[in-house]
Amino acid sequence: xxxxxxxxxxxxxxxxxxxxxxxxxxxxxxxxxxxxxxxxxxxxxxxxxxxxxxxxxxxxxxxxxxxxxxxxxxxxxxxxxxxxxxxxxxxxxxxxxxxxxxxxxxxxxxxxxxxxxxx
Amino acid sequence: xxxxxxxxxxxxxxxxxxxxxxxxxxxxxxxxxxxxxxxxxxxxxxxxxxxxxxxxxxxxxxxxxxxxxxxxxxxxxxxxxxxxxxxxxxxxxxxxxxxxxxxxxxxxxxxxxxxxxxxxxxxxxxxxxxxxxxxxxxxxxxxxxxxxxxxxxxxxxxxxxxxxxxxxxxxxxxxxxxxxxxxxxxxxxxxxxxxxxxxxxxxxxxxxxxxxxxxxxxxxxxxxxxxxxxxxxxxxxxxxxxxxxxxxxxxxxxxxxxxxxxxxxxxxxxxxxxxxxxxxxxxxxxxxxxxxxxxxxxxxxxxxxxxxxxxxxxxxxxxxxxxxxxxxxxxxxxxxxxxxxxxxxxxxxxxxxxxxxxxxxxxxxxxxxxxxxxxxxxxxxxxxxxxxxxxxxxxxxxxxxxxxxxxxxxxxxxxxxxxxxxxxxxxxxxxxxxxxxxxxxxxxxxxxxxxxxxxxxxxxxxxxxxxxxxxxxxxxxxxxxxxxxxxxxxxxxxxxxxxxxxxxxxxxxxxxxxxxxxxxxxxxxxxxxxxxxxxxxxxxxxxxxxxxxxxxxxxxxxxxxxxxxxxxxxxxxxxxxxxxxxxxxxxxxxxxxxxxxxxxxxxxxxxxxxxxxxxxxxxxxxxxxxxxxxxxxxxxxxxxxxxxxxxxxxxxxxxxxxxxxxxxxxxxxxxxxxxxxxxxxxxxxxxxxxxxxxxxxxxxxxx
Numbered sequence: 001x002x003x004x005x006x007x008x009x010x011x012x013x014x015x016x017x018x019x020x021x022x023x024x025x026x027x028x029x030x031x032x033x034x035x036x037x038x039x040x041x042x043x044x045x046x047x048x049x050x051x052x053x054x055x056x057x058x059x060x061x062x063x064x065x066x067x068x069x070x071x072x073x074x075x076x077x078x079x080x081x082x083x084x085x086x087x088x089x090x091x092x093x094x095x096x097x098x099x100x101x102x103x104x105x106x107x108x109x110x111x112x113x114x115x116x117x118x119x
Numbered sequence: 120x121x122x123x124x125x126x127x128x129x130x131x132x133x134x135x136x137x138x139x140x141x142x143x144x145x146x147x148x149x150x151x152x153x154x155x156x157x158x159x160x161x162x163x164x165x166x167x168x169x170x171x172x173x174x175x176x177x178x179x180x181x182x183x184x185x186x187x188x189x190x191x192x193x194x195x196x197x198x199x200x201x202x203x204x205x206x207x208x209x210x211x212x213x214x215x216x217x218x219x220x221x222x223x224x225x226x227x228x229x230x231x232x233x234x235x236x237x238x239x240x241x242x243x244x245x246x247x248x249x250x251x252x253x254x255x256x257x258x259x260x261x262x263x264x265x266x267x268x269x270x271x272x273x274x275x276x277x278x279x280x281x282x283x284x285x286x287x288x289x290x291x292x293x294x295x296x297x298x299x300x301x302x303x304x305x306x307x308x309x310x311x312x313x314x315x316x317x318x319x320x321x322x323x324x325x326x327x328x329x330x331x332x333x334x335x336x337x338x339x340x341x342x343x344x345x346x347x348x349x350x351x352x353x354x355x356x357x358x359x360x361x362x363x364x365x366x367x368x369x370x371x372x373x374x375x376x377x378x379x380x381x382x383x384x385x386x387x388x389x390x391x392x393x394x395x396x397x398x399x400x401x402x403x404x405x406x407x408x409x410x411x412x413x414x415x416x417x418x419x420x421x422x423x424x425x426x427x428x429x430x431x432x433x434x435x436x437x438x439x440x441x442x443x444x445x446x447x448x449x450x451x452x453x454x455x456x457x458x459x460x461x462x463x464x465x466x467x468x469x470x471x472x473x474x475x476x477x478x479x480x481x482x483x484x485x486x487x488x489x490x491x492x493x494x495x496x497x498x499x500x501x502x503x504x505x506x507x508x509x510x511x512x513x514x515x516x517x518x519x520x521x522x523x524x525x526x527x528x529x530x531x532x533x534x535x536x537x538x539x540x541x542x543x544x545x546x547x548x549x550x551x552x553x554x555x556x557x558x559x560x561x562x563x564x565x566x567x568x569x570x571x572x573x574x575x576x577x578x579x580x581x582x583x584x585x586x587x588x589x590x591x592x593x594x595x596x597x598x599x600x601x602x603x604x605x606x607x608x609x610x611x612x613x614x615x616x617x618x619x620x621x622x623x624x625x626x627x628x629x630x631x632x633x634x635x636x637x638x639x640x641x642x643x644x645x646x647x648x649x650x651x652x653x654x655x656x657x658x659x660x661x662x663x664x665x666x667x668x669x670x671x672x673x674x675x676x677x678x679x680x681x682x683x684x685x686x687x688x689x690x691x692x693x694x695x696x697x698x699x700x701x702x703x704x705x706x707x708x709x710x711x712x713x714x715x716x717x718x719x720x721x722x723x724x725x726x727x728x729x730x731x732x733x734x735x736x737x738x739x740x741x742x743x744x745x746x747x748x749x750x751x752x753x754x755x756x757x758x759x760x761x762x763x764x765x766x767x768x769x770x771x772x773x774x775x776x777x778x779x780x781x782x783x784x785x786x787x788x789x790x791x792x793x794x795x796x797x798x799x800x801x802x803x804x805x806x807x808x809x810x811x812x813x814x815x816x817x818x819x820x821x822x
Contacts, residue, residue, distance in 0.1 A: 010601060016608040023617050083596050091660060105604035105640060108611035 002119060003027040005046035007037035007063060008081070009056050016106060017050060024112045034058035038066045041073050048119055049078045051098065053089055061096040068097035077118040081106075131348070135340050140333045147325035155318050162310045166205065167244065170258045170305035173200055175242075178260040178301035181211050185219060185262050185299040193220035200303065207252040207304040211262070214298050225251055228304065247304075254307040261297030347375045354382060363390030459554040465547050467492045467509045479556055481527045492552065496524045498531060512538045512550050521557065533561040585654065592650055599643050606636040645774040649758060652781045659701040659785065661810050666696040666705070666736060670729055673710050680717050681725065692729035698736060700786055700810045708779045708790065712740040712802045715775065720744035723799070734808050735788070741801040747794040755792055756780045779804075786810060 004026050008014040018028045029044050031037035034055045041049055049067070053060040060080060067073035080093035080101040093101050099118050102111070177200050184192040197209045197220045208228045210221040218229045227249060245257045347369050357365040363386060369379035453460055459476035463469050469487050477484060480496055487495065497505035501523055511518050517539040524534050537553045610633040612618060614626060621629070651657050674690050681688045698705075716725045723743025730737050747755060758777040776790075783790040788806030 012605045013601070013608075016605065016612070019612060020608075020617070083600070091658065105600060105607045108608055108615055108617070 001025065001027050002047040003029055003044065004115070005029045005031060005037070005041055005044065005049040007031045007034070007040075007049065007055065007060065008052040009033060009054075010052070013052070013081075013104075013106070016108075017111075020106075020108055020111055021115075034060065034063035034066075037063045038070070038073075041067045041076070042070050045072050046076065048115065049073075049076055050081060050102075050115070051078050052081045053083060053093065061092055064093070064096045064098055079115065079118060132337060132340060132345060136333050136337045139336045140329055143329040143332055144325075147329060151318065151321045151325060154321060155314060158317055159310075159314050162314060163307070166305060166307065166310050167256055167258075169205075170256050170303060171242070171244065171260070173203055173206065173305070174258045174260045174301050174303040176200075177209060177211070177303060178262045178299075181262050181299065181301055182264065185211065185213055188213065188219060190220055196220070197222050205306045205309055207249075207255050207306040208302075209304075210302040212300040212302065214300075216300075219299065223251075227251070228302070249304075252304060252306055252308075254311065255304040256307070257302065257304050259300055259302045262299035262301055263297050344375070347371070347379065351378075351382060354386070358386060358389060361393075363387075363393055456553075457555075459556070461487075461492060461552045461554070462541075463492050463509075463550045463552065465513045465550065467506075467550070469495075470549065476554070479526075479532070479554065480524070486527075496526075498523060498525045508536075508538060509550070512540050513547060515540050515542060515547060524554065532556055533558045588650075588654070589656070592647060596643070596647055600640065603636055603640050603643070607633060607640065610636065645778060648778045649774055652778065657704075657782070657785055659704065659810075661699060661701055663697055663699045664702045666698045666729065667692055667694060669702060669706050670709065670727065670738070673706060673713060674727065676710075677713055677717055684717065684721065686717070686720055686722065687724035688727070689724060690727045690729075692727070693731065696729065696731065696736065698806070698808050700806060704782045704786060705806065708782050708786075708804055709738060709740075711775045711779045712738075712804060715802075716740050716742040716744065716800075719800070731808070732805075735805050736808055738804045738806075739801060740804075741799065743799040746796040746798050746800055747792070748796045752792070752794065756790070 004021055006014060006017050006021075006028055008017065008030075009032050014030060014032075018030070021028050029040060029046055031040045034057050037049075037051070037055070040046075051060045051064055055063065058066075064078050064080070067076070067078065077099040078097065080090075080098040082089040082093060082101045082103050090101050090103075100114075102114055177196060180196050181193055183189070184196065193211050197211065200206055200209045201222045206222075208221070208223045208225075210223075210228050211219045213219055221229050223229075242261070243259045246254070247257045248254045350367055350369060354365050354367050365386060367379045367382050367386075369376055371379075453471075453473050456473060456475060459479040460473045461469055461476050462471040469490055469492050472484070472487050477487070480487075482495065493502060493505040493509055504522065508518055508520065517537075519535070519537045521533065521535045524532050526532065533556070534554045535557050536555075537551075539551050540547050541549045541551060610629050613621060614629050614633065648657075670690070670692055674688065677688065713725070713727070720742040721744070725743075726739075726741045728737075728739045728741075756776050758774055780790040783804055783806065786806045787810055788804065790802065790804050792800060792802050794800035
């Protein structure tokens with residue numbers, strides 16, 4: 001069973017993503033801020049990471065950079081959850097080391113299919 | 120020549136003879152005059168003395184006859200004296216003046232000489248010309264008693280032989296009175312006749328002598344002078360005709376002979392000179408001929424030169440005109456320039472200024488010319504600087520700077536100055552200074568600086584505001600959409616049946632929730648796009664992708680909606696169409712067009728065509744919908760302009776086409792529309808195959 005790390009501070013979104021992924025047969029690991037995201041990623045070595053950009057402590061971009069900076073997280077697919085409003089989020093995400101991005105709001109009908117392109 | 124000679128010959132002879140005769144005549148005349156005068160004097164004196172002697176003799180002899188008044192004796196005495204030659208008359212008076220005896224009856228001789236009677240006892244002699252006798256000496260001698268006569272002089276009888284006036288040699292008769300007077304007239308007739316005869320003879324003789332001497336002189340003259348002269352004349356004629364061999368044959372030892380020798384020598388010399396002259400003349404002729412040739416040659420050359428010269432003159436005139444024209448240009452430029460221009464010598468003394476200079480610094484032309492530029496217009500604190508600039512320019516440097524200068528009245532001016540040297544053949548001849556009054560500019564600059572400062576401050580505040588706005592949008596986006604994410608997400612999950620079975624009514628209602636949420640999301644997204652466009656914060660992601668895939672995907676996504684409305688959707692496009700652009704923005708524009716077409720078309724068809732044209736791709740979406748009224752056509756691409764139709768109010772933000780056109784422009788493309796109201800519309804979206812940065816209207820801030 002593939003394991004997916006979801007770094008997301010919003011409980012509702014976390015719940016939605018977790019629900020969808022579990023229904024699709026994935027094991028979900030959670031982190032609610034950047035620091036724990038980096039820690040969990042290095043410790044658990046997930047098969048994929050879904051990274052929200054807006055996080056309470058360090059943002060998703062910095063978190064991604066730190067994960068990429070570690071030995072364990074150098075080549076794990078990281079999918080950024082970007083906000084439509086924020087100018088340059090997608091580019092910044094790719095620059096920071098993300099493999100791809102999914103723009104919020106999440107569409108349950110296409111979400112899993114998009115994830116699976118990177119697995 | 121000949122005439123001259125003749126005239127000369129005759130003239131000379133005539134003159135010589137005339138002079139000789141005149142001199143002879145004059146001298147003879149003088150001699151005749153002298154001799155005649157001498158003769159007349161001698162003869163007249165002799166006559167006078169003879170008369171006096173006869174009269175004294177008469178008076179002596181009459182003593183007795185008078186005393187006795189014996190007229191017979193006296194008459195005999197008168198007769199006796201009358202017999203003497205030349206005696207015209209003889210009269211004897213007593214002392215009362217009574218005629219005692221007379222030779223003639225004429226009363227004139229019987230008058231007693233002197234009115235006062237016989238008062239004087241002196242002898243008298245007078246010259247008279249009487250009608251009866253002609254010229255006479257009238258001699259009177261007193262008659263005295265003889266014993267009482269005392270002779271003072273022995274020869275008183277004879278008189279003065281020296282020819283002095285006889286009357287001075289007087290006989291003294293003492294104190295005794297005369298007893299009578301003897302009067303005798305002795306005629307000059309014979310004497311004068313003799314004198315005249317002598318004179319005629321003398322004149323004849325002298326005339327003869329004169330003529331003879333004239334002839335002799337003439338002959339001699341011809342022999343001695345005229346003939347040689349004639350030879351000279353002939354010689355001169357011959358020489359005149361060119362006969363230099365003429366030899367003058369005169370061998371006299373006088374001046375003529377010397378002259379002839381000189382003449383011959385001269386002829387010889389002339390001959391030599393003539394020969395030399397002929398030789399020289401020949402040479403000269405030859406030289407002249409060669410000279411003529413040279414002259415002809417030179418003339419020919421000169422004609423050529425003249426043409427060259429004419430051409431050169433023409434060129435020079437043209438050049439002069441050009442120079443004048445250029446000078447006029449420069450003068451005009453100099454005078455009409457809006458800058459104050461001054462020309463100085465290398466020491467900074469002003470040579471020329473234009474009228475703007477006079478106007479700007481308010482000096483008169485007389486005050487300016489010859490003055491030092493720096494002394495005149497550089498204020499004290501700028502003077503050293505001005506002098507150093509003058510020095511630099513004098514060293515051949517061109518200097519541009521800004522400075523402060525002063526007017527005559529001391530007011531200060533900000534000026535920009537361009538000082539440049541005028542160098543001719545490496546030598547500095549003058550310096551040009553061009554002054555532009557930038558006082559107003561400086562003031563404006565200062566104001567601008569202040570304004571800029573204000574603006575910079577305002578800009579800082581604006582940037583802060585902008586940052587706040589961006590933060591606000593980000594926050595709004597996040598905060599508004601987070602709940603929407605949940606709504607959309609969970610309705611999706613339920614509708615998918617992931618949670619469990621739902622009935623039809625629940626499905627229908629949840630679908631409405633989901634649609635409304637999506638619409639709300641679209642609204643929020645549009646508002647965010649507009650704010651980004653207006654803040655110029657649209658960020659493009661340029662990459663290569665297949666447009667055909669994108670079109671197909673969008674086309675497919677509308678299939679359900681099209682089917683539901685019973686419309687026909689057709690698509691024409693190449694199989695693959697790789698372009699380099701922003702995929703997401705291209706999709707946004709295209710989706711907007713198809714979405715509108717579906718929204719506003721109730722029956723008929725929607726035709727999508729994609730075609731490559733040169734370096735661009737053209738995407739057109741045509742529908743058979745309600746169309747657009749002409750009056751609203753111009754509002755079509757404006758923000759917040761919604762198309763209201765009579766019966767339908769379609770949902771939408773009114774921002775779609777506004778955003779689409781802006782996006783199309785940002786991608787370097789265009790978006791245009793054509794429509795026939797009631798029949799349908801056609802939207803055409805073109806964009807370059809390869810996006811180029813400069814094709815964007817505005818720059819990405821990239822924040």
